[in-house]
Amino acid sequence: MLQARGLSETEAVMRVVWAVVAAVALGAGAVAAQQAAMPAPVVQAQDLTRVSAHVQVIPDRGLSGLPNVGFIVGTKAVLVVDTGLGPPNGETVAAVTRRIAPGRKIYLVATHAHPEHDLGAQAFPAGTTLIRSSVQAREEAADMRVAAAFAQRGADWAALLKGAVFRPADLTFETRHVLDLGGVSAEIEAMGPAHTPGDTIVWVPADRVLFSGDLAMKLQPSMATPTATLADWRRVLDRQAALAPAIVVPSHGPVGDAGFIEGYRDYLAEVARRTAEAKRAGQDPAQAVETVAAAMADRYPDRARLGGAVRMAWKDVEG
Missing domain, CATH: 1.10.10 (Arc Repressor Mutant, subunit A)
Structure with missing residues (x-):
């Protein structure tokens, strides 16, 4: 069952557009008050929750602009899924990574190139390997355009995004890349175009956990990529269903199952x-x-x- 909840990244852009219209009709003061009412999307490290033997998640708490941040922890390495909005959130996520996987190699992936999923990457240690599909690696301009819109949502949002840049990939792949993290593997697969051109999922077969990005959530799907078709979306859903996940960790909203x-x-x-x-x-x-x-x-x-x-x-x- 799909259900509405807080605004997500695509709706953020629409909020800014309507804010400009409102500024003309109501005055800039009213618009500023609306933006100030939106809570800042700050990752809360203390909310870290285990969802399976190898997977932990910091939930989004239903806040707009905040993703579910995932950690797949092996004996040799850890894969982090999404970064939070901007360098301060990236620093928090990186600190959690070092705490739960001390001394281990860090890999990082973004489910898609929107700023709350991607623009904390620069805060990770230099030795981190950032993995992107070849399509996602080319999405810098779109990511930064959405970031500029997000920064208009209030001073706290702008502060989180101050100095944020798109971190280039250290490793790119075309369709699928498998990581051996030590005792558990993570399969990273390019799925776009759908929500974005460079949508990416992460599958943890040992735990039957799927990180679905914005491609399966409780929230209604955002179908904003002009080149995507219904056939593209059906293909994406068929691929996810074929994995038969027991647990689905979406980009936003509650953790669920294949019912999404x-x-x-x-x-x-x-x-x-x-x-x-x-x-x-x-x-x-x-x-x-x-x-x-x-x-x-x-x-x-x-x-x-x-x-x-x-x-x-x-x-x-x-x-």
Whole structure:
């Protein structure tokens, strides 16, 4: 079951756009007050929780701009999944890494190139190996554009992002890369385009734990990549389902299971069906969004994300 919760990275951009509109209508003071009300996304090291034999997670506490940060700990090395927003959060995550895996080699991966997942990487020790797919390695410009939008959300957000830069990959791969961490392996796989061009998942077969990024969550999917199609999303979901995970750690929201994947499948199927019906009835895309939202908003209340799904489906379905 999908459910709305705090804003995530794509919605952050939309918040800034609407903030500009509001500044004209209401004055900059009202906009500043809105931004100040958004809590800063600060990683809390004390919240570290074990979810399986080899996997620990610092949960996002339902806050916008804060990811679930993962640690896959072996006897020889540790893989960190996502960094938090900006160097201060990266320092916190790096400190936790050294505490739970003292003296071990550190690997780092971002589920996708959005700033709360990626722009703490520079704070990790120089010996850290940052792994990116070849596609994600080229996403610096997009990552920094989203960061600029995030910095407008308030002084605390801007402070977290001060001096943040996109850290180049130390190791790139095309499709799949397997790490032997000592007693446990981690399989890193390129999945985009879907939420972003460079979406990446991490699979821990020994524990049947999947880090799904933004590709399977309780939150409605954000379908904001212009080149992605419904077929791309179905492929991504099929691949994740084939792993048969017992535990799914998404980028945002609560830890769950394979029900997140099935929930996304059901959502896409219904959006595609209702969009095709609207198209056959002679509606234009804007009308289709209204029609589909009227039918689904009681179960899927995030209107912006629902609209994005309808617009993607419009390109794919026959009318």
